[in-house]
Amino acid sequence: MNFLYNKNGLVMWTGKVIKSLRYIPDPILLKKTQKVKKIDLFIITLVQDMIDTLIFTKGVGLAANQIWIPLRIAVIKPFSNEKPLVLINPQIVKKEGTRYLEEACLSIPKYSGKVKRSENIEVKALDLDWKPIKIIAKNSLITQVLEHEIDHLDGFLYIEKMK
Numbered sequence: 188m189n190f191l192y193n194k195n196g197l198v199m200w201t202g203k204v205i206k207s208l209r210y211i212p213d214p215i216l217l218k219k220t221q222k223v224k225k226i227d228l229f230i231i232t233l234v235q236d237m238i239d240t241l242i243f244t245k246g247v248g249l250a251a252n253q254i255w256i257p258l259r260i261a262v263i264k265p266f267s268n269e270k271p272l273v274l275i276n277p278q279i280v281k282k283e284g285t286r287y288l289e290e291a292c293l294s295i296p297k298y299s300g301k302v303k304r305s306e307n308i309e310v311k312a313l314d315l316d317w318k319p320i321k322i323i324a325k326n327s328l329i330t331q332v333l334e335h336e337i338d339h340l341d342g343f344l345y346i347e348k349m350k
């Protein structure tokens with residue numbers, strides 16, 4: 188066992204925790220998530236577990252409701268050599284253009300389909316220090332992953348957007 192104590196007596200698990208994924212037709216995937224109200228040890232641990240789970244499953248993004256936590260948190264890692272990006276309470280504030288892209292989802296195994304997506308989006312979120320972050324994603328994999336994960340947090344699956 189691998190625990191860490193700080194001076195307030197809080198304990199933190201420092202080993203990797205791989206959460207079990209929720210698959211369709213689990214109703215949690217179709218429910219809008221709740222906004223995070225503050226960053227505490229629960230949220231920090233949850234985010235670390237989400238990152239470990241995302242890396243373990245070799246996914247490009249994970250929303251908290253995919254591991255049965257109904258909170259507005261997503262982690263994305265579109266490129267395997269880059270650090271994951273943590274998004275607390277993300278919102279798309281601007282969308283431009285249309286494109287049709289092949290998509291898949293960790294919660295819908297062995298399936299993929301063409302989905303209507305935006306070309307460019309602007310996302311506002313908070314980081315783990317509760318600082319606002321803004322992401323402008325133009326016509327890239329990041330644009331698609333952000334839209335996919337924010338859809339999850341709003342209770343939508345990509346299969347509902349297929350033509």
Ligand SMILES: [Zn+2]
Nearest residue numbers: 291292293294
């Ligand atoms: Zn997904």
